[in-house]
Amino acid sequence: MAYSDKVIDHYENPRNVGSFDKSDNTVGTGMVGAPACGDVMKLQIKVDPTTGLIEDARFKTYGCGSAIASSSLVTEWVKGKTLDEAATIRNSQIAEELALPPVKIHCSILAEDAIKAAVQDYKSKAGAGSTPAGEAH
Amino acid sequence: MTLPMTPHYPIYMDYGATTPVDLRVVEAMIPWLREHFGNPASRSHAWGWEAEAAVEKAREEVAALVGADPREIVWTSGATESNNLALKGAAHFYKTRGKHIVTVKTEHKAVLDTVRELERQGFEATYLPVQENGLLDHDAFKAALRPDTILASVMFVNNEIGVIQDITTLGAICRERGIIFHVDAAQATGKVAINLMALPIDLMSLASHKTYGPKGIGALYVRRKPRVRLEAQMHGGGHERGMRSGTLPTHQIVGMGEAFRISRAEMGAEIERIRMLQRRLLRGISDIEQVFINGDLERRVPHNVNASFNFVEGESLIMGIKGIAVSSGSACTSASLEPSYVLRALGRSDELAHSSLRMTIGRFTTVDEIDTAVSTLKDRVAKLRELSPLWEMYRDGIDLSTIQWTAH
Numbered sequence: 197m198a199y200s201d202k203v204i205d206h207y208e209n210p211r212n213v214g215s216f217d218k219s220d221n222t223v224g225t226g227m228v229g230a231p232a233c234g235d236v237m238k239l240q241i242k243v244d245p246t247t248g249l250i251e252d253a254r255f256k257t258y259g260c261g262s263a264i265a266s267s268s269l270v271t272e273w274v275k276g277k278t279l280d281e282a283a284t285i286r287n288s289q290i291a292e293e294l295a296l297p298p299v300k301i302h303c304s305i306l307a308e309d310a311i312k313a314a315v316q317d318y319k320s321k322a323g324a325g326s327t328p329a330g331e332a333h
Numbered sequence: 334m335t336l337p338m339t340p341h342y343p344i345y346m347d348y349g350a351t352t353p354v355d356l357r358v359v360e361a362m363i364p365w366l367r368e369h370f371g372n373p374a375s376r377s378h379a380w381g382w383e384a385e386a387a388v389e390k391a392r393e394e395v396a397a398l399v400g401a402d403p404r405e406i407v408w409t410s411g412a413t414e415s416n417n418l419a420l421k422g423a424a425h426f427y428k429t430r431g432k433h434i435v436t437v438k439t440e441h442k443a444v445l446d447t448v449r450e451l452e453r454q455g456f457e458a459t460y461l462p463v464q465e466n467g468l469l470d471h472d473a474f475k476a477a478l479r480p481d482t483i484l485a486s487v488m489f490v491n492n493e494i495g496v497i498q499d500i501t502t503l504g505a506i507c508r509e510r511g512i513i514f515h516v517d518a519a520q521a522t523g524k525v526a527i528n529l530m531a532l533p534i535d536l537m538s539l540a541s542h543k544t545y546g547p548k549g550i551g552a553l554y555v556r557r558k559p560r561v562r563l564e565a566q567m568h569g570g571g572h573e574r575g576m577r578s579g580t581l582p583t584h585q586i587v588g589m590g591e592a593f594r595i596s597r598a599e600m601g602a603e604i605e606r607i608r609m610l611q612r613r614l615l616r617g618i619s620d621i622e623q624v625f626i627n628g629d630l631e632r633r634v635p636h637n638v639n640a641s642f643n644f645v646e647g648e649s650l651i652m653g654i655k656g657i658a659v660s661s662g663s664a665c666t667s668a669s670l671e672p673s674y675v676l677r678a679l680g681r682s683d684e685l686a687h688s689s690l691r692m693t694i695g696r697f698t699t700v701d702e703i704d705t706a707v708s709t710l711k712d713r714v715a716k717l718r719e720l721s722p723l724w725e726m727y728r729d730g731i732d733l734s735t736i737q738w739t740a741h
Contacts, residue, residue: 199652207649207652207653210720213719213720215725227722227739228739229738229739230738230739231682231683231684231687231723231733231738232682232683232684232687232738233683234646234648234672234683234684234687235646236722236723236738237722238722238725256720256721256722256725257720257721257722258644258645258646258720258721258722258723258724259646259649260646260648260649260652261648261649261652263646263649264649264720309739
């Protein structure tokens with residue numbers, strides 16, 4: 197399979213690899229996928245409680261190059277966004293940016309799910325999630 | 334006209350997929366494309382006669398590598414066709430004796446899909462599981478045989494994990510019961526000694542391109558004593574004693590003959606050299622934590638190393654070792670989302686199957702290439718584990734089987 201230059205770039209130079217302390221109240225953690233399916237993504241966001249903006253993000257991914265690239269990309273995209281803005285990132289935008297072929301679309305879906313899960317986790321911790329409508333996955 | 338070609342990987346470690354044609358084979362083939370272009374079936378002139386003589390000489394070489402009589406060799410287009418001809422041909426010929434067929438879950442798709450087709454035609458089939466080491470349990474095999482079993486098919490050497498089935502014992506069990514025994518030996522020629530004078534095999538599929546011959550040619554061994562009958566699957570001019578019609582491709586046949594001649598002459602020394610390379614590779618990757626070898630290590634051809642690098646997904650590993658051509662049991666290398674059915678049949682978890690690499694070595698593999706492969710693998714596995722949430726959890730002492738994953 198031929199990979200796009202952007203996938204190769206994220207794979208070779210993944211951005212924001214690592215972990216935040218899960219128990220930190222300013223951190224939201226999303227873990228999606230399953231080892232049996234061949235991909236697991238862990239995405240963490242660190243939120244500034246005063247501004248409500250995502251100030252930093254980290255990821256770790258078990259999966260193919262496209263899965264690694266999708267999660268690396270979204271750590272860049274969520275930074276500086278509000279929680280609601282981050283939750284509007286769509287898999288189609290990720291797939292388009294990375295020029296993913298049809299068989300790899302599920303990687304971008306997983307990355308979208310990871311953002312939503314991380315936002316959801318932060319909100320439930322902060323008790324700020326008044327009505328997280330439409331965020332089930 | 335020149336077609337654009339993919340730039341070559343510096344190191345080829347996928348001999349299980351195919352092998353380069355040996356230069357001596359290429360040299361032997363060329364005259365049969367140019368000045369000696371005759372049809373081996375032409376009986377009325379010298380072009381035909383010389384082509385026929387070349388075909389018969391190649392038939393002797395192929396027969397000699399496996400200890401067969403040349404009259405027991407039928408040319409086909411490759412092992413897939415040989416498997417189809419053997420299974421469909423025997424099932425159809427012997428259908429009045431019974432309708433049951435026994436095979437194994439780890440067979441090549443060319444056998445499994447053919448047996449599935451026979452099921453659609455009204456035959457019944459049993460697909461036997463294998464043990465954790467990839468080998469068939471003799472008692473389970475015996476127990477699966479029924480009074481109406483007419484045919485059993487077991488591969489000699491597995492294409493993914495390289496394990497060698499106990500063909501002698503399995504064949505003897507079939508012979509006692511009058512069951513036709515077919516063996517897919519596509520991955521076995523040149524890798525294990527085969528003597529059909531002594532082995533109780535009735536039908537055996539052979540490929541050329543796994544043994545340094547050209548693609549597009551293969552053969553089916555059909556035993557004469559006791560005689561095994563087949564119903565033809567390809568009808569036409571009655572070539573190959575009516576078992577497989579179609580003009581014989583002289584150059585391809587000459588190539589397979591030369592490839593098998595070289596293999597017979599050199600396999601003793603070649604196997605020892607490849608065994609040394611396999612040990613070097615195994616020793617090298619054994620330094621990496623959480624590496625599991627798939628399939629029995631003793632009853633295995635030295636050409637194959639199949640290993641699972643736990644917590645690292647196979648396709649991402651292949652992407653990282655881009656200087657080395659290998660294959661993976663991960664689903665991601667195919668269009669389906671299912672990981673290798675062979676590794677699943679060994680009882681390997683899905684995640685270990687997703688984390689597997691098949692490295693197959695051959696005639697042109699060097700010590701330097703093995704050393705490069707080992708250091709590249711060590712480097713990449715370490716990098717990808719830094720990225721892996723599963724590795725992090727494993728390091729934190731979390732049992733991954735206790736996690737509630739969100740399936741997708």
